[in-house]
Amino acid sequence: MVFNFISRLYFLQNMLGCIVASVIPPFFVHNLAKYFAIKKAFYLSDIENIEGDYLEFGVFTGSSMACAIQCARNSRVGKAGTINFFGFDSFCGFGDLPEGDKHPFYTNINFKTEYASVSKRLNKIAKRNQKVFLLRVFLMKHVMMYCRKNMVLERRR
Numbered sequence: 713m714v715f716n717f718i719s720r721l722y723f724l725q726n727m728l729g730c731i732v733a734s735v736i737p738p739f740f741v742h743n744l745a746k747y748f749a750i751k752k753a754f755y756l757s758d759i760e761n762i763e764g765d766y767l768e769f770g771v772f773t774g775s776s777m778a779c780a781i782q783c784a785r786n787s788r789v790g791k792a793g794t795i796n797f798f799g800f801d802s803f804c805g806f807g808d809l810p811e812g813d814k815h816p817f818y819t820n821i822n823f824k825t826e827y828a829s830v831s832k833r834l835n836k837i838a839k840r841n842q843k844v845f846l847l848r849v850f851l852m853k854h855v856m857m858y859c860r861k862n863m864v865l866e867r868r869r
């Protein structure tokens with residue numbers, strides 16, 4: 713009866729929801745959402761019987777990749793065999809960008825990381841049937857070269 717009464721107090725529920733949402737720091741919500749998305753990807757891959765490797769473009773400190781390695785361990789495909797984890801990053805940010813692509817927060821300085829420490833961290837987490845390959849590459853150069861050659865591209869911000 714009390715529960716019934718409370719469940720009808722939509723205003724109170726909305727207010728509590730808003731208070732909780734406004735108090736939690738945004739970076740925490742952002743990171744948690746990333747981890748849940750990765751967890752969901754493995755869950756859906758299990759349901760759909762999708763096998764294969766994990767590729768991440770932009771690894772930074774490796775926190776999402778570490779999460780993927782851990783989530784994969786609990787997935788059916790991860791238990792059944794070997795999963796390769798490929799991480800691509802320049803480990804020095806975005807490189808030289810055209811003026812229109814520059815961003816106030818996403819800068820080279822903010823995204824400089826140590827290849828060796830990221831690699832060490834990920835390899836420490838990975839189990840024997842999880843192989844980690846960390847590649848130091850500038851994606852834009854290679855991807856754009858391919859796209860320019862093979863596709864008609866329209867510029868969007």
Ligand SMILES: C[S@@+](CC[C@H](N)C(=O)[O-])C[C@H]1O[C@@H](n2cnc3c(N)ncnc32)[C@H](O)[C@@H]1O
Nearest residue numbers: 770771772775776801802805806823850851852
């Ligand atoms: C937002 S961080 C990635 C965060 C990571 N996925 C996570 O969730 O923990 C973006 C990363 O992309 C890398 N990056 C950006 N542009 C790149 C490019 N053109 N080639 C290679 N790496 C790039 C940066 O060095 C940076 O580490």
